[in-house]
Amino acid sequence: MSSKKENVTRRDFMLALSAMPPAGVLLDGRGLGSSPRFRNRHFEVVVMGSKECLWSYRLTRSGKEYRFAPPVFNIDNRRLTASLTNMKASHGPVRLRNGAVEYSYEGTFAGHGDLALTMRFQAAEDNPIVRFSYVLSSSKRHVLTKPEGKDDLQYLGFSFRNLPQTREVRFSDFRGLLHSFVMEEFALAPRAFADHLAVMGPMVVGSGRGECILVAYEHGSQAPDAFLSYRLQPDRSVTLQAVKGNYLPGKALEGKQTYRTVWFETGAVAGGERQLASAFRTFILKYMTQNLGTRKP
Secondary structure: OOOHHHHHHHHHHHHHHHHOOOOOOOEOOOOOOOOOEEEOOOEEEEEOOOOOOOEEEEEOOOOOEEEEEOOEEEEOOEEEEOOEEEEEEEEEEEEOOOOOEEEEEEEEEOOEEEEEEEEEEEEOOOOOEEEEEEEEEEOOOEEEOOOOOOOOEEEEEEEOOOOOEEEEEEEEEEEOOOOEEEEEEEEOOHHHHHOOOEEOOOEEEEEEOOEEEEEEEOOOOOOOOOOEEEEEOOOOEEEEEEOOOOOOOOEEEEOOEOEEOOOEEEEEEOOOHHHHHHHHHHHHHHOOOOOHHHHOO
């Protein structure tokens, strides 16, 4: 017969299990750590808010982590990095019409408490792709500026340091013979990084050593007329930069006057490009939009 002490231990164990958040449920710092986070069965996203890493994407099975640097805005003729403090969930998880869940977090700029950044993430339980965007806001009047007459905005930064095979994927190359847009893939040799090349995308893919990751943005300009571009660096880091038409000079930031970025995607698998491509196609068909009628043949 079990002792009273054993019964209490079992009861406490079962209560602890029931209190653990299921996959896909928001964690607000009182669960697995102090940083805001969410997860599904494929990955966990942790919002760090630092100058080096705004948030990270970690594969559940392998533990491999990919880090994303924060955006850098030109505000009042000063370049300000969205290094955040006072981070919190701006609202609870919201179930979208397409079955994905949206998570939203916000924080204020370190040293500039009147400026805030909201991060919106959309993810489905059965897919490794996460869709995300940023909203810049302010409680006092500021303006977005272009000191040299051109866009000065860095959306994000990441690294392909441990991924030897990299490629640019385009979806908007027009072929007159076919009278159609076609997908094109271009290998990014080591020389491309050494020469600081800029590529349009909208997708770049890194693979090797049993892992594969993609990063993409949602903008439909026709190649080679880039509105955004990826800048390659010799250390194999990559930044996504605004090129033109991303914001108006003098765009006001105050109260309800905010700046919303385009949407982005990232996702990884412990495997090869075919596995990741299959997951991305599923994401496009099911989870990229809430206008479900556009996905019917």
